[in-house]
Amino acid sequence: MDRETKKILEYEFGLAFLESLGDYDLENIKHDDNPDFIVKTEKHIGIELTQIYNTIQSKYPRIYLEGSWDSLMDASKRIWENNNLPNAHVSINFNQYSPIRKSKIEEKAMELVDLVKNHIPPIGESWSSNNNPNLVLINGISGFNIERICDYNHSIWTYYDHIWSPTLKSSIVQKTINKKEFHRKSYLNSCDLIWLVMIIHGGRASGNFIVPKDTIECEYNFKFDRVFLFNTLPRTIHELNGKARQK
Template structure:
């Protein structure tokens, strides 16, 4: 599964219990339908997801980090089949231009494998475990965190970097809503209503502060509900909206 889709599904699974109290069935339809459809209480609710990414310079660096994580995940899963959430704290000042991507991916996969093998068969680790290690000798990586929870089925390997946190930009969020709203009619061909979930993943180009300011405005939106999922806080922010003209 491509990294983008696997991360979105992982994050969606984290938020579904907060969105739906009843038993639900989750599926991934093909375009032009939304990214996911949740069947709940006899109703089909489409959920279109997109990353809340606005910093293009950071995004270029993250693309290289994503490539490392994607390769490391493949190497790990060839040997062990566990749906892990692996968070790698990358160094912002690393030499990303001349980085040997496959070498770093191999080192990372080996570190995760050794950490997991040390705990996975322990009785207290059968349903959940958390590991953090800073014993990783590479100038581009500060630390590695590993989380396993048996009820989560989709693996997620995520980069993070130390960075300055700006305020959530109202106009940029509206631009994302406008772009996604153009596809609402296509989404509705396979569901009763469709929601937009923008994912603040915690990476440098997708991490903002003062989300309370978003409650002071009403965004134009073609979606039945427009939300921001904050993985860093484990919370959902429901935006006030008015119907887009």
């Protein structure tokens, strides 16, 4: 994910959080960097956002996998179109546990296009590797589908993975809080109160967690005035408990 995309998502998450909280006039909100949002009330409230990403069994943050898969899909779509192949919706199923190196993206994309193009169905039909158990697939891919149910005017390449969603442990939450504590004091130059909002965004697998009750009810150590866990898709907000500490 590039920096510009990250800033756009951050802005959308911040607005969604404040709208879900429901107590603030959005006209009195300023999008900033230090912290990410400032809400102008009798006391200016600074809101720092941070997204929690999960880590898969190989110890790679899942977002690294998604970044390499995004690049592979972009390269595959470009090669597909440059070769004037029929418009189709192509979905790839990944089963790898390490990111694809940047230097290998183009090579992998050409290999993937060569595999997929041999199974293009006619308009009005679809094709799935699930129905062809003897098909030899390339490394890191467990299957793919090609869909041409109608006469599309452009091609779409997307992907899925079958890696489980981990449990969000209280230790991960505390570690995330600790990383942000370092900056908290500097934010007081521009606001009176500082809130921390930790984002869980299940829109992508890298941000998807199972959140148990004991993680929400745990008592955490922090100096922020308030700390929240915000799940973006159901728009649920949990304010976390904190031990009293000198600020």
